[in-house]
Amino acid sequence: MTATLAFAEWSSYAMDHAARVDALVAGHLERRQRRESHPVEDFLFTYYSTRPNQLRIWHPGPGVRLLDAPEYADRRGYVVVDGTASLDPAEITRRADNITWIRRLLASTLDRQPQFGCFGLHEWAMVYRTSDVRHEKWPLRLGAEGTDRVVESHKVACSHFDAFRFFTASARPLNVLQPTRESQPTLEQGGCLHANMDLYKWAAKLMPFTPSSLLLDCFELARDIRTLDMQASPYDLAPLGYAPVRIETPEGKAEYTAAQRTFADRARPLRRQLVTLCDALLG
Template sequence: MTRMPASTWASLSRAHEERADSLTAGHRARKATRERHAIDDFLYDYYGTRLSVLRRWHPGVDISLEPGPNGSAPHRQWRWYATDADGVVRFHATAFLADRAETVRFIHRLLSAIASRPAFTGCFGLHEWAMVYRQREHRHPLPLRLGQEGTDAVVESHQIRCTHFDAFRFFTPDAVSLNRLRPTRESQLELDQPGCLHASMDCHKWATKLGPAVPGDLALDCFELARDIRLLDMQASPYDFSSYGEPAVAIETPEGKAEYVARQREFSQRAGRLRARLIDVCAALIEGAEPPARLGT
C-alpha cells in the first residue's frame, strides 16, 4: 500500500471539490430556485446522485493517508476507513467487501462482459423515440420536433435494436414488439454492450455503488462522461430542445445518423477506458486487503 503525504492528499481533495462544484454549478443554482432541467436532472433523479457524495475525495483501495499538522485525515470518521496506531488512515477493503460482496462481484462480472464485446453503433438513439411512440402524454414537457405522427413514422421506418433493459423498460406498449430483442434484468450480463449510450452512462452508477473504493478522479470522470452522453441522448431524441439552446441531432436523416455514430463511438472509447479502471477496482476489492488496526464509524 502506497503512503500519501498530507500535503498531497489535502491538495487533491481541494482540487476534487472544486472540480465537483464546477461540474454541478448549474444544477446547484437551479436547485436553489426549484427550477427543473429536462437534460441534467436525469443525472440526479434517475441515478440518485448526491452532491455531498460527489464532492468527497477518496484515494482508492491501495493508498493510505499520512497524518498532517492537524492530525489524521478526515476520512478517519468515514465509513469503511480504518486508522492505524500511527495515525495513518486507509480504506478498509475487507470491511467494504464484507458489506457489499454481492454488488462488487456483479459489477465486476457485468463490466468485464461488456468490455469483452464489440461495440454496436447502429441503434441511432431510437430508444428515446420508442418511449413516445403512439403516446399522447410524454415524460418531458417539450414539443416533439416532428410532431406525434412524424415521430411515429420515424419509429416505423427503422429497425429498433435496443440492448439495454433500463431503456427498454420505458418503451411504450406499442413499441415493445418493434424491438428485435427482449432485454430483461436477468439478461443484462448477456446483452449490455459498449456501444450503448446507457451502458456507458452507467459507469457513473457503478462508480457510485463502489463508493469509497473508487479514486476521486475516476468518480468524477464517470460523472462527467454521463453528463456529456446525456446531452447527446436528448439532442438525438424526438424532443425539441431549442428552448435550451441545444441543436438537434436529426437521426432521421443520413447526416444526423453520421453525427450520432461518430459521437457514440467517441463515448464508447471514453467509457471503455473508465470501465477498465472500474474493473481493476473490483478486482482489488475481491482480492481483499489485510485488515488495518481500527475501523472508523
C-alpha cells in the same frame, strides 16, 4: 503495495477534487435553489442517486493510507487507527457479491463487439403512441404522429434494460431484443450510450473504493453522452441551445453514429479501469 500520504499531500488532492466537483454541479445547485429543472443537465442528479455533497468527498482508492485523517472515521467504508485512515477490509468483504456482479457486467461488456445501429431510438420508443411524455414541458420536434412514424419505419434494437424498461407498452414488442435485468450481462455492449453513461453509476456504487478522479471522469463522460442522447431525441430543445441530431435522416444517422463511436472510445479505458478496481478489491 500500500502508499501512505501525509496530510499536506492528501488534503491538497481533496481540495482540488472539491473544486472540480463544485464547477460540475454549480448549475444544477443554482437551478435547484430557483426550483427550476433542465432536461439535459439535471439528469445525472435525478436519474442517478449520488448527490452533489457525496461527490465532494475525496476518496483515494484501494492501497492508500491517509495520515492525520480522523474525519474519515465517520465515513462509511473506512477504518481509522491512530488518526490514519484506510479502506475497511470488512466493508469490502461485505460487498463482495455486489462487486463481483458489477465486475461481471463490466468485463463482459468490455469483451463484446460494440454495436452502432440503434440511432438513439430508445428515446423515441419512450413516447411512442402516448400522450404521457417524460419531458412534458418540451414539444416533440415532429409532433406525435411524426414521432410514431419514425419508430415504425426503423428497426428498434435497444440492448439496454434500463432504457428498454421505459418504452411504452406499444413500443416494447417492436424491439428486436427483450432485455431483462437478468440478461443485462449478456446483452450490454460498448456502443450503447446508456451502457457508457452508466459507468458513472457503477463507479458511484463502488464508492468509497473508487478513486475520485475515476468517478469524475465517468461523470464527465455521462454528462457529455446525455447531451447527445437528448439532441437525438424526439424533443425540440433548440430554445435551450441544443441543435437536433436528426436521426430520421441519413445525415443525422451518420452524425449520431460518429459521436457514438467517439463515446465508445472514451468509455473503453474507463470501463477497463473499473474492472481493474474490482479485481483489486476481490483479490
